[in-house]
Structures are given as C-alpha cells and as structure tokens.
Amino acid sequence: MPNHPERSHIPPVAVGKLRRVCQSLSFDEASTEKNTIAETYLGQDRAIDAIRFGIEVDSEGYNVFVLGPLGSHRHGLVSELAKERAREKGAPDDWCYVNNFSNAERPRALSLPAGRGTEFKAAMQALIAEIRLAIPAAFENDDYGNQLKALEAETQKELDELWRTLHEQAARENIGVLQTPTGYVLAPLIDGKVVDDKEFDELPEEERKAIKGSIKRLSEELQTRIETVPKIRKRHRERVRSLDREVTSHAVSVLHDDLKKTYEDLPSVLAYLEEVQQDIIDNAQEFRQKDSPTLPFLANHSSAIFASYEVNLIVSSESDAAAPIVYEPNPSYPNLIGKVEHRAEMGALLTDFRLVRSGALMQANGGYLVLDIHRVLGRPFVWEALKQALFTKQVRIESPAETLGFASTTMLKPEPIPLDIKIVLIGERWLYYLLSAYDREFGDLFKVAADLDDDIERSTDNVDAYARVVSERIKQRDLLPFDTSAIEKIIEQRARRAEDSERLSMHMRSLDDLLIQADHWARQRESERVEAADVNEAIRQRNYRQNRVQNKIVDAIKRDTLLIDTAGDCVGQVNGLSVVDLGEARFGHPVRITATTRVGKGDVIDIEREVKLGGAIHSKGVLILSAALAARYAPDIPLSLHGSIVFEQSYGGVEGDSASVAELSALLSSISGVPIRQNFAVTGSVNQLGRVQAVGGINEKIEGFYEVCKERGLDGSHAVVIPEDNVKHLMLNEEVVDAVANKLFTVYAVRYADEAVEVLTGKPAGNRSDDGQFPVDTVNRLVEDKLVQYASKRQRFAEGGGGDKRQD
Amino acid sequence: MTSDRTDVRRVMLALWETSSLQDLWHAALQHIADSPVELVTVYVTDDRWRRAASLPFTREVSRFGGGTRDFTQVRAEQIDKEAVAEAEHRLKELATEASIEFSFTVLGEHEAPKIGEFVTSESDVLIASAVLKRRPIYAEIARLKCRILLVDTPDDAASPDDS
Structure with missing residues (x-):
C-alpha cells in the first residue's frame, strides 16, 4: 500500500456542508399555466421518449415495460402518454357474441364498426319482438286457416276413400268389418247378421271355402291399408309444415329485409342474419305458442329459442371515442382473458353464448392495456396466457382448466377474437431484469424498456421546475397554498429522500404524502397557508410515528x-x-x-x-x-x-x-x-x-x-x-x-x-x-x-x- | 231429435255398445230436468263378437301396425266386459256431474225384448240411438206403449279409422 498524502490536521466538515438549504426559489407561485408532461414528470425525458416510441410503433412485440420504483407515478405518466395517442387512433370495433346455429358450443364472434354494436343489439331485440307478434298474426289469418282446412279435408278424403272402398269390397263379398277397441275383425254376414260357427258349418263346403278366401284376402288388404294410414298422416303433416314454413317465411322476410339492408356493408353480420331467418322459420311453432305460466325456476323451451337470437355485446364504444386505455388492477385469469359464466338450473350448471364475459384484453383491444407486472406474475396462469394472446394475436376465452387440458366436460368454446393491443407493463427494475434473464420470450414481446429515473440533478433550473411540479400537485389535490418557505423545505426534504444534497427524489408518492401531511398540520393550527414549520411538523410527526424501534x-x-x-x-x-x-x-x-x-x-x-x-x-x-x-x-x-x-x-x-x-x-x-x-x-x-x-x-x-x-x-x-x-x-x-x-x-x-x-x-x-x-x-x-x-x-x-x- | 218433451215417470236409456252415450245422455237430461223421474239405463251387449269368435278362422287385425291374432271367445268376452264397464263408468261420471241417480242393467242381445219391461207406461220414454232402426229388434220396440226417442248419433258402422 502506498503512502497517502498527509494532512497535518483533519478539519471538521463545515456546518454549511451538513445540509444544503434551499433558498431564493424563482418560480411563479400564482401561475395557472398547466405543466407539460415533460415538466410534470421532471427529469424523465428518457422514459417519456421510450414510452412514446413504444406506443407509436405499430409492430409486433413493441410492447412497453416501464421500470421504476413504486410511488414514482408510473401509471399517471403512462396514462397521459397513452391518451395523446389514443385520441389519434380512434375507437376500435365493437364486438359481440351471437349464437352459432350450426354448433351452439362454439359461439360466433361478430365485429361491427364502433357504435354499431349497441344499435345491432337493439335491432335484434326489436326484430324478435316484432316476429313474436307477426308470426301468430300470420297464422291467425283466414287465408292460412282456409289453406289448412283444405289440406285436412284432402287428407280426410284420402282416408275415407281408403276405408270406403274396403267396406264396399267387403260388403260385396258379404263380409262385415267389426271394430274392436284395438283393431278390426272380419266376419261373414248373412242378411246383415254375423254368422256363428253353427250357421257357418251348415253352409255348403264351396261357400265356406269362398268365405275363408275372402276373409283372408280382405285381411291382407286391411293390413295394407292400416299400414298406409301413418304414411298419409305423415304426408299431411309435411304439407302442413310446408305451409307453415311458407307463411312464416313470408312474415319473417318482410321484417328481416329492412335489417339486412342496414347491415349489407357487413358480410359477417349479413350471414348471421340469414342464419337467424332460417332458424326462425325452422322454429316457427315456438313463436305461435302463447306465453304460458310456468314455474319461475324453469326456463321453457320457447324462451330458450328466443334467447338464442339475443346479442351478447362484449365490447362497445361510441363512434367518436378514443382508443381505450384500460388499467386492470386485478389481472386474474378471468379478469384478463374473460370467462364463461354459468347459471344454476335445477341443480345443473348451464351456460350459453350470452354468458361469455370479456376480460381486460378485449376491453382494451384496439388500444392500450396497462398492467402491474408483479400482479400478473402473482396470479396463476396469467403470464403464460398473456404471452400466448400476444403471440397468437387473438383472445381465446376459455378456462385455465381447458387451456391445460384438465377439463373433461363439454365446455363452451367461443370463437377467438383478433387482438390488436399495446400492453404496457409497469414494474420494478428487478422484475424486468429477472424476466429478461429467465424468460426467453419476454424480449420478443416487450421490446421497449422505459426506465424512470429515481432522482434528478439539483440544479437551479431543476429546483425551480421541481417547485412548479410541487405547486401543480398542491393545486391538483386541492391543498392549502404553500408559501415559498414551505416549498423550500419540501425541496430540501426531497434531497434528503434522494440521500444526496445534489439530487432531488422523483418518488412522487412520498412527495404527495408530505404535501398532504403538511397541509393537515397547517389546517390543525387553522392557518390558511402551509409554511415551513408545517412541513417540519409533518416530518417530525412522521418520524415520531415511526421511531418506536429506534427509541x-x-x-x-x-x-x-x-x-x-x-x-x-x-x-x-x-x-x-x-x-x-x-x-x-x-x-x-x-x-x-x-x-x-x-x-x-x-x-x-x-x-x-x-x-x-x-x-x-x-x-x-x-x-x-x-x-x-x-x-x-x-x-x-x-x-x-x-x-x-x-x-x-x-x-x-x-x-x-x-x-x-x-x-x-x-x-x-x-x-x-x-x-x-x-x-x-x-x-x-x-x-x-x-x-x-x-x-x-x-x-x-x-x-x-x-x-x-x-x-x-x-x-x-x-x-x-x-x-x-x-x-x-x-x-x-x-x-x-x-x-x-x-x-x-x-x-x-x-x-x-x-x-x-x-x-x-x-x-x-x-x-x-x-x-x-x-x-x-x-x-x-x-x-x-x-x-x-x-x-x-x-x-x-x-x-x-x-x-x-x-x-x- | 224426433220428439218434444212432456212430463214423464220413467226415462230409459237403451245403449248398444256402439251408441254415442254423450248424445243420448243430453237427450235424457232434457226430460228429467224439472220433474222427479226414475232414470233407468239398459246396456244391450253386442253378440256379434261372440258369433264372430265362434268361427275358427276369424282374426283380429291390430289398428296399430296391422298385426293379427286369433279372435277367440275369451277375447270377445273381454271386449264385452270392457265395453260394459266403460259404459257404466261414463254414466256414473255424467250422473255425478248432474247429481242424478240411475240404475244400470245389462242385457244380452237375445234378451233385448226385455227392454219393454222397463217402460210400461205411456208417460215413460225410451231413448236410443237412431241406429236402432236398422236392427231387427226395432220392430219389437216400436210396438211398446211408451214414447220412443231416437237420437241421431254417429254411424255405428263408421270407418275403422274414425277412432
């Protein structure tokens, strides 16, 4: 070890160096001019530029991770920057789930331009209400009644003819057709009276043989005609059904055509309307039934049919709205991805497309979703589900059990919805570094890191700018006005918080706490202004509250x-x-x-x-x-x-x-x-x-x-x-x-x-x-x-x- | 209907297996509505079943699908019994509904002439289906002193499909 420069005397540190006081602030306390984002988030230019960059680049993987300590008002910064872009971006499409008439287990997803989803839902409700009136009316019409009677008469005539010819033929051969409760008996007649065994035995052999032959032949004929009856009945029913379809089709198409015209620019909606029309025609009978009283907990078949034409609007916005900015404070799997709810009915859990619920990903689709990474990582299956959604660019609403293949029951599988979203994760630095080191996919999905500074240089300009930030926060929180001496004390405390007399802490939550607490003590002494003494009192009281262990x-x-x-x-x-x-x-x-x-x-x-x-x-x-x-x-x-x-x-x-x-x-x-x-x-x-x-x-x-x-x-x-x-x-x-x-x-x-x-x-x-x-x-x-x-x-x-x- | 209502002492319903009970009952009610009368019902069984069953070659063809089986005496009796029981049951229902008492008697077809024993007075009324006119027994009944009321009912020789 070399010799060190010797000092004859080690002097004490000068008093002036023990605490760098703040004085001669030169900011306009009365200014009402609103701070820009850069001014509000002083010293965070790098992070602001990074977030803006991430938000503006519309390419795969350009999601943003905002690194910064808790309390640095990361959410506020992200929200303000996202708002700038959201206004330019405009509202995304509305999305709804509707019944899939060919496979009810896979509800169909329909997209409509912003604002038209609500309209569509209302239009479908109105359509069904109209059809419920129009179809019974069509069937009560005299024309329908007459056509039905004609069909019935035709069928009856056919049946009558069937039996009349049989009876005539039997009568010609002196055979009676006797009706039992369950069938028919053919018996020989003499003078209109049934012949018994004695009378029969008295008949000549030839006549007896002829009678037996007639009965055998007529029995076979009777059997053939009995077999024909169900076919005639079936044919009748088909004719009636065909008539019903014709009547229904006419009644429905009149109402449907207007709706189809409204949505002719949306092929997927148009295709759905065609399916609805066909299904209504197929289920016309349900529309003809009057609402009958039923036990309150039992859904009748008709109501289930009508429900199948409802529209489950899961995302909607006004046409002139901005792109959504969603912050999900509890990003659990269902809150993020969505879920399929169930209702209990007679001890069974039932579901359908109306019970599909969207999650934050859908709510923010076309815009920005802000999540706290520690909450995402702390909730089961969420991180993997989020990555999967970003990789596949679609939201697939299914339960984790289904995703992992643990579900063996039949589940609803709603059609996936395309995802166009910008994710902004907010978290502390160590989480970013941890994910970077251990999750190979992380870098591909979160290409932009916005690193918030913990503190800024305590230059004269920055001190004045900091004072403006403080002043704005005081106004935002509707606190008593702080005089200059109070703000100087605040500045000093921020340097103490930064553990550096030459820096100022950017930990905004602790700043807000100090402002609120100083305001409290000023109000306690019934002052209209917060002074340096109030700030000191706030610090003293806080230390007092916390110093039990130290004492x-x-x-x-x-x-x-x-x-x-x-x-x-x-x-x-x-x-x-x-x-x-x-x-x-x-x-x-x-x-x-x-x-x-x-x-x-x-x-x-x-x-x-x-x-x-x-x-x-x-x-x-x-x-x-x-x-x-x-x-x-x-x-x-x-x-x-x-x-x-x-x-x-x-x-x-x-x-x-x-x-x-x-x-x-x-x-x-x-x-x-x-x-x-x-x-x-x-x-x-x-x-x-x-x-x-x-x-x-x-x-x-x-x-x-x-x-x-x-x-x-x-x-x-x-x-x-x-x-x-x-x-x-x-x-x-x-x-x-x-x-x-x-x-x-x-x-x-x-x-x-x-x-x-x-x-x-x-x-x-x-x-x-x-x-x-x-x-x-x-x-x-x-x-x-x-x-x-x-x-x-x-x-x-x-x-x-x-x-x-x-x-x- | 072919007769007007007057005061009566006894009203008899003469029923054959194929008669329309409902129509005959309504006709009877018109005659017992306001005055105390005795309601007598006589069920005349149809011996066509037994006669047909006595033949060794008769078969019953099922109305439901056309299957066949032997038509035996046992089956004929079963049909008779069921028809009688059904008629009595229906009559009881109608009488309870109208709060009327009645008697019920079963006669074989060969006993049909005994009908005359139930309606001896001119003030009595015999109500039967108009189909009766086509039966041989009608000649005997027509000679009775009582008034005879024949009610138009569906033809007992209706097609096998009319069930």
Whole structure:
C-alpha cells in the first residue's frame, strides 16, 4: 500500500456542508399555466421518449415495460402518454357474441364498426319482438286457416276413400268389418247378421271355402291399408309444415329485409342474419305458442329459442371515442382473458353464448392495456396466457382448466377474437431484469424498456421546475397554498429522500404524502397557508410515528443493555454505525465492533461470517481489509497474525461493507495497543489501498449516533467520522446541524484509512519514510513492529524454540 | 231429435255398445230436468263378437301396425266386459256431474225384448240411438206403449279409422 498524502490536521466538515438549504426559489407561485408532461414528470425525458416510441410503433412485440420504483407515478405518466395517442387512433370495433346455429358450443364472434354494436343489439331485440307478434298474426289469418282446412279435408278424403272402398269390397263379398277397441275383425254376414260357427258349418263346403278366401284376402288388404294410414298422416303433416314454413317465411322476410339492408356493408353480420331467418322459420311453432305460466325456476323451451337470437355485446364504444386505455388492477385469469359464466338450473350448471364475459384484453383491444407486472406474475396462469394472446394475436376465452387440458366436460368454446393491443407493463427494475434473464420470450414481446429515473440533478433550473411540479400537485389535490418557505423545505426534504444534497427524489408518492401531511398540520393550527414549520411538523410527526424501534434501541443503550461507550478510550473497540430499514422507517444507531489479535498464520476471522450472520458484501469487506493489512505492513515477512472481528450484541444479520473502516481501525488498535476514542463513531468502506469509500444511509447514521450522545449529554466531544466522498450526500436534520453549529457535535470527513485512524486515536498514523520505516510513535509503526514480533515468534515456534507447544 | 218433451215417470236409456252415450245422455237430461223421474239405463251387449269368435278362422287385425291374432271367445268376452264397464263408468261420471241417480242393467242381445219391461207406461220414454232402426229388434220396440226417442248419433258402422 502506498503512502497517502498527509494532512497535518483533519478539519471538521463545515456546518454549511451538513445540509444544503434551499433558498431564493424563482418560480411563479400564482401561475395557472398547466405543466407539460415533460415538466410534470421532471427529469424523465428518457422514459417519456421510450414510452412514446413504444406506443407509436405499430409492430409486433413493441410492447412497453416501464421500470421504476413504486410511488414514482408510473401509471399517471403512462396514462397521459397513452391518451395523446389514443385520441389519434380512434375507437376500435365493437364486438359481440351471437349464437352459432350450426354448433351452439362454439359461439360466433361478430365485429361491427364502433357504435354499431349497441344499435345491432337493439335491432335484434326489436326484430324478435316484432316476429313474436307477426308470426301468430300470420297464422291467425283466414287465408292460412282456409289453406289448412283444405289440406285436412284432402287428407280426410284420402282416408275415407281408403276405408270406403274396403267396406264396399267387403260388403260385396258379404263380409262385415267389426271394430274392436284395438283393431278390426272380419266376419261373414248373412242378411246383415254375423254368422256363428253353427250357421257357418251348415253352409255348403264351396261357400265356406269362398268365405275363408275372402276373409283372408280382405285381411291382407286391411293390413295394407292400416299400414298406409301413418304414411298419409305423415304426408299431411309435411304439407302442413310446408305451409307453415311458407307463411312464416313470408312474415319473417318482410321484417328481416329492412335489417339486412342496414347491415349489407357487413358480410359477417349479413350471414348471421340469414342464419337467424332460417332458424326462425325452422322454429316457427315456438313463436305461435302463447306465453304460458310456468314455474319461475324453469326456463321453457320457447324462451330458450328466443334467447338464442339475443346479442351478447362484449365490447362497445361510441363512434367518436378514443382508443381505450384500460388499467386492470386485478389481472386474474378471468379478469384478463374473460370467462364463461354459468347459471344454476335445477341443480345443473348451464351456460350459453350470452354468458361469455370479456376480460381486460378485449376491453382494451384496439388500444392500450396497462398492467402491474408483479400482479400478473402473482396470479396463476396469467403470464403464460398473456404471452400466448400476444403471440397468437387473438383472445381465446376459455378456462385455465381447458387451456391445460384438465377439463373433461363439454365446455363452451367461443370463437377467438383478433387482438390488436399495446400492453404496457409497469414494474420494478428487478422484475424486468429477472424476466429478461429467465424468460426467453419476454424480449420478443416487450421490446421497449422505459426506465424512470429515481432522482434528478439539483440544479437551479431543476429546483425551480421541481417547485412548479410541487405547486401543480398542491393545486391538483386541492391543498392549502404553500408559501415559498414551505416549498423550500419540501425541496430540501426531497434531497434528503434522494440521500444526496445534489439530487432531488422523483418518488412522487412520498412527495404527495408530505404535501398532504403538511397541509393537515397547517389546517390543525387553522392557518390558511402551509409554511415551513408545517412541513417540519409533518416530518417530525412522521418520524415520531415511526421511531418506536429506534427509541427502544436508544433506550437500551442508555440503560447499558446494549453496550456503547460514548466517552473514554479503549483498545480494539470502536463505535461503528449501522442502518435499520423497516420500510418507511429508516434510522441509524451505533454498534460496538471489537477486534482481538495474537500470533497466527495471517488470517482474520470475521465471526459474523463464521456463524452465517454476515452477508456476502460484509465478508468481502473484511477480506479486503485483511488484504490491505497484509499489503501495508511488513510486506517482506509472512503475516503472522490471527485476528478476529465481531459486531458485539448483534443477533440479526450484518450486511454491507460500510463498517470496514471501523473494523480496520479496531484491528489496528488491537495490534498496536493504541486506544480508540469511544466518543467517536465511524463509518465507511475501505479498499485494498486504504482509500475510504462512500457508504449509504450516511444521514441516518450520523443522526443515530447523535441521538445516543444527546441522551448521554452532548459536551462537544462527540463526533462522527465519515468518508469524504459522502459529504455531498449530507442532508442532516436541522437539530444536528444546529448542534454542530453550536460546537456540541462534530462531523469529520476522511479520504484514507490512516486519516480515520488518526482522528479516532488522536495519534498520527504515519507514512513510510525513505528508509522504509514508519516514524516512531505512530500507529503504523506500532502495528508494524508488533507484526514483526509476531513473525519472529512464529518462526521461533516453527523452529522448535517457542515456549508454547500449542499450534494455532 | 224426433220428439218434444212432456212430463214423464220413467226415462230409459237403451245403449248398444256402439251408441254415442254423450248424445243420448243430453237427450235424457232434457226430460228429467224439472220433474222427479226414475232414470233407468239398459246396456244391450253386442253378440256379434261372440258369433264372430265362434268361427275358427276369424282374426283380429291390430289398428296399430296391422298385426293379427286369433279372435277367440275369451277375447270377445273381454271386449264385452270392457265395453260394459266403460259404459257404466261414463254414466256414473255424467250422473255425478248432474247429481242424478240411475240404475244400470245389462242385457244380452237375445234378451233385448226385455227392454219393454222397463217402460210400461205411456208417460215413460225410451231413448236410443237412431241406429236402432236398422236392427231387427226395432220392430219389437216400436210396438211398446211408451214414447220412443231416437237420437241421431254417429254411424255405428263408421270407418275403422274414425277412432
């Protein structure tokens, strides 16, 4: 490790750098001019361009994935951009399902130009109502009655003739035709009287033979005629049916022709109307029946026939409407794809084309469908169904059981409907990356990624523009007017939210929350304006609502349950700083880190990692500092040290490398025997060359240590050491800033580990001089001397000269 | 109808198997509507069945499809019994409906002359189907003292299809 530029004195961070205040805002508070989309969604130009691009390109796969954190008002942005295009695009076709007369299990889908679906549905209802009147009227007509009577008379005549000739023939041969309840008996007659066996026996043989012959022949003839009767009856029925069809056809065609003319420009509708006409003619009998009372839960056959001519309009819009923009908050399978409902009838579940229901895909067909990807992925079968619909460019309304082939019952299979849709998925970045990595089809279907920035640069122009955004949101939510000081406080809080004094957070939901809460506190004090104090009160109250856990920790420290020293010196012990993230509640607190050392084989044990409480990044940090140690001290001899580092009283996991400066300091203190100031806390990561690097949660960490010191009593001795690269991130709360201004608390910024060691021990770290040695009475010299001692002890031990036979 | 209504003591319905009971009943009602009378019904069985059944070669041809079977004495008696039972049942229905009491007697065709024993007074009325005129027994009935009312009913020799 090279020498670092030495500073004779590490100065505290200036008060002015602890919080970058906002002042001299130059925006017109009274302006009523509406912000453009780019102004409203400040700093999101890249994402806006991407969404516009995705929405405008009408090619396969150009669906959009909007990446951004929750609360960044992704939906609002997508909705506004989609509206721009939807107006140009115009309304899509109306769609309806109608009965398929050749196969009722496959309802037919019909499309009509926008606005005509509703018309068509009403026209069909009117047509059926008219036909229900027209058909009975046609059959009550005298002409029909006369024609029917004529047919009946003709048939009766045919039947009469059949029997008359038989009777005549029988009479000629003196045979009587006797009628029994179930048939006929042929018997010989003499003088009109039936002959009995005695009389018959008295007849001459020849006559008897002739009678028997006649009866046999006439029986056969009778049989033949009996067989003819059903045929005559059947022929009669056919003639009546033909007459009925003729009458119905005439009555129906008169009404149908007008409708056909209306839809002559739509061949599919015209074909359907032809089928309806044919079906009505085939079922004319149902139209002739009067409505008869029936049990309320029983659907009679006639009503089922009439229902088969209904129109199930599943998508409709006004002809001058814009393309639909649909957001489906609950994209379950049926809500997205659609479903076929059933009705219970006498214990059975029945369905037909009227119970086909459209889903969001159909509702948004011809326009835009906005979905939250985490909801899509969280609901069974939805992601696969969505992809399938996009690949096949059609919506097939069927149940998941059917899709997966698990359904064995007969199901309705509505005709698929062509899909022309733009899907906009909204989700967090990790979901986008996950899908990109693991779903090969994802890239083909979602070719446009719109990545929303989390924050924007805090330039003068941006601050003013941000103030306009804030002002517009205040007006949109009908809040009390905010004065300039309040908006300045809001701007400062947005920088704090961004964890960077030079950036502003674009997390709009938290902005809205702050505005609403500040408005509330202003109203509480019956003010007509929201002032800076109200914003501060909103922040204070929010912290108060959320700081139960933090208070518990501070209390435990105060009562020495959690051991944290804030005064005195100690070898091998340092106050590190840790951040606890509990959703909206986020706070820092000090944590004791200790190190112990002895002769060893050059390994530094991270106890957290050994017991699997340390995360990978933390372990990496410990390994880096071990490497830094080995490189920096006594490079020509083996590192003969055994060290161990631990976060004391830490029973949860430890993650991150932000304690590596603290861990290195504790280790060097343990080796050198130089004590560390316990009224200091330190945070920062370190690289192999000893450079201190920026860490996250810097404001919470400083404020966390401040809270503990405040409880113990601030006396000006307490300080926090932070990486110099973190100074730009400082947006400390005003209480800490005031304490620093009043010299009750100090913040030091360091660039190198040596600087941190100097501040923490109050002893120079020391750079190697030209002779390769660290100066006497510096921390580094003491460390190196101790490591040389360890090495020689180890060598002696290896040569058998050591007093202690135990091995490390 | 061929006769006007006057006061009567006894009204007799003479029924043959093929007579239209409904028409005869209506005719009888006209004569018993306002005055207390005794209603007597006599059912004369048709011996044509038994005579035809006595022949060994007679067969019954089914009206439903034309199938045949032997026409035996048993079958003839069965037809008779069914016809009598049906007539009595129908009469009971009609009498209940009209709240009228009646007596029911069955006579064989050869006993038909006994009809005269039921209607002895001139004030009695015998109601029968006009078809009776074509039967040999009509000559005997025509000699009775009572008034005879013959009602036009469908021809008992209607075609086999009129059922």
